[in-house]
Amino acid sequence: MVPLSYYLLxxxxxxxxxxxxxxxxxxxxxxxxxxxxxxNGVNLSFVAFAAHWHALAGQVFVFFVMVVAAAESxxxxxxIIAVHRTRETLNVDxxxxxxx
Amino acid sequence: MSIHLxxxxxxxxxxxxxxxxxxxxxxxxxxxxxxxxxMAALAGEYLLLGAEFVAAVQVIVYAGxxxxxxxxxxxxxxxxxxxxxxxxxxxxxxxxxxxxxxxxLVAWVLLRHSGTxxxxxxxxxxxxxxxxxxxxxxxxxxxxxxxxLILIAIMGAVVLASxxxxxxxxxxxxxxxKVNQ
Numbered sequence: 001m002v003p004l005s006y007y008l009l010x011x012x013x014x015x016x017x018x019x020x021x022x023x024x025x026x027x028x029x030x031x032x033x034x035x036x037x038x039x040n041g042v043n044l045s046f047v048a049f050a051a052h053w054h055a056l057a058g059q060v061f062v063f064f065v066m067v068v069a070a071a072e073s074x075x076x077x078x079x080i081i082a083v084h085r086t087r088e089t090l091n092v093d094x095x096x097x098x099x100x
Numbered sequence: 101m102s103i104h105l106x107x108x109x110x111x112x113x114x115x116x117x118x119x120x121x122x123x124x125x126x127x128x129x130x131x132x133x134x135x136x137x138x139m140a141a142l143a144g145e146y147l148l149l150g151a152e153f154v155a156a157v158q159v160i161v162y163a164g165x166x167x168x169x170x171x172x173x174x175x176x177x178x179x180x181x182x183x184x185x186x187x188x189x190x191x192x193x194x195x196x197x198x199x200x201x202x203x204x205l206v207a208w209v210l211l212r213h214s215g216t217x218x219x220x221x222x223x224x225x226x227x228x229x230x231x232x233x234x235x236x237x238x239x240x241x242x243x244x245x246x247x248x249l250i251l252i253a254i255m256g257a258v259v260l261a262s263x264x265x266x267x268x269x270x271x272x273x274x275x276x277x278k279v280n281q
Binding site: 001002005006007008009010012013014016017018020021024025026027029030032033034036037040043044047048050051054056057059060062063064066067068069070071072073074075077078079080081082084085090091 | 102104105108112115116119120122123128131132135138139142145146148149150151153154157158161162165166169170173174176177179182183184199203206207210211224226230231234235238239242246249250252253254256257258259260261264
């Protein structure tokens, strides 16, 4: 028996790690991986709540989150390839044409 | 200490170590491998919660397909060690105490107010046999919509990642290609 709050804490810590990586990382691929980490943290809380409230719909939502993550990573990695082709860098600091 | 709690702590420690290693590493391939470790550990947590289908999909789709896509892109772009740039000092001075304060607050609220009732491990069966009726009856419309989403994503990925043609690409590139020829 594991308290629900332990699962939520682990999920929150994983999400926070994802946010931190998103903010401090400079490589565009690693930033993208941080987003996946955030989605994983949310998925864990979905499954924990599903088990807690005895509602299977939570597990179906995880399935949908995974589908959206797969679509997002396919498009995102294609964008990364396009950025690398035009700018020839993966550093987000050098992709600054829209910056004031 | 029950076996469930021991297993939870074990998988949680692996997930946490992987997440922190993702932040600490500078080479993207190391980050990708630690992210795979996080996803595998989370699959263990899902099994602990009785979500068998989700655990299997987590390993197959997340740790398998999506991460292969990442590793493939890292290989394709020959991504090297990341260059660190200095962030602003204000962000460090205000951000770190603010983050600590926020996380302490969230931890306190969760431990204090979310109740101490335990999640019974395996009390909710998450086998494919139980998930399937839900997915194909109650959530049929969202399921069909996600198939359209995937189709659009595939087309978008192909369009974005395909080589720009001479007419469609930037003039500079086209000129370079002409010079090369």
